[in-house]
Amino acid sequence: MNFWNKYQWTVVGIAGTIVIHLILLLFLNFKTLPEVVATNEVLIDFAEEIKPTTDDLQEVQEAGEDGRPLTNVSADVNSETQMSSRIDKEKLSGEVDKLVQELENQYRNEATRSQEALEKLEKQREERQNKNSLYDESAEDVEAVQGKKGVRASAEWSLSKRKNFDLPAPSYVCKGQGEVHISIKVNNQGEVTAANIVESQTNTSLACLREQALAYAKRARFNDDYSVSNSQKGWIHFT
Incomplete structure (x- = not known):
């Protein structure tokens, strides 16, 4: 039996373990990256004060009649950006977990097939040894x-x-x-x-x-x- 037939089970196991650890390491490094939060700045020019008119006050009141609080535009944008970032991270984490699981399943299947092939070769060798005779x-x-x-x-x-x-x-x-x-x-x-x-x-x-x-x-x-x-x-x- 040559080197590959004798040690392919060990080689496949080591290779599979290395691949899985590399994927986990990349995933952990990604999770430690600092979050970049996009902000929208609103500049208000107070050089000339504009007094609100009755119509403006009426529009503000109508905007709050649905029961929702009126919030700062910049805060809303920041909140949405953070939420989007969390969703992306959760999605990526799920994809990485799925990939790791697929690799583990593939490794187990390959290992099983390799073991079955080795057992088949060994069985054939034993049969040849047992039948190395023409005497009936x-x-x-x-x-x-x-x-x-x-x-x-x-x-x-x-x-x-x-x-x-x-x-x-x-x-x-x-x-x-x-x-x-x-x-x-x-x-x-x-x-x-x-x-x-x-x-x-x-x-x-x-x-x-x-x-x-x-x-x-x-x-x-x-x-x-x-x-x-x-x-x-x-x-x-x-x-």
Whole structure:
């Protein structure tokens, strides 16, 4: 298992934690910025005093008849600006919280998928180790060649650049003798993905021998090799 497959869970966790802390830090820095309050100044020229007329007094009275107090224009503007600033801050805070939550959910989902992928790879590795044999234990319960149990055939194979493969000779469960030559295709994980009998190099027509040889060939397992084709060609010859 290379470095990434072995430590990607840890790398994903660290990266997710750093991103979340950076977002929280930016949010806290924003909240500490001083508020800028806009003010509108009203300049009144007292150079010449203007006495209010009866009509002006009447308009002022009518303006206050709805029960609302008459306030200073500048104070109203400042209050509205502060209220708008608070609303913007609350909205931004909600958006940041939502973004942080989404990142946390994404991190958890990625971590779960990474863990599932690691478990799947480990399971496949264990299966390859357990199936690294062509011997069929059930052969003891079936009549073998010439009526003798435990009769074994020899097996040869050829697959370029593949090493460390143990190919035990299978126990044939058929009456008869012959040679069966099978062409195979193997993926990078060492699994046989295709197996076909080569008639020109096979000297028996006995269905039992042919079927058993084909079954053993499909169960063959080779070592991992990602430097070759994912459909590497080779052969297995049973005698």
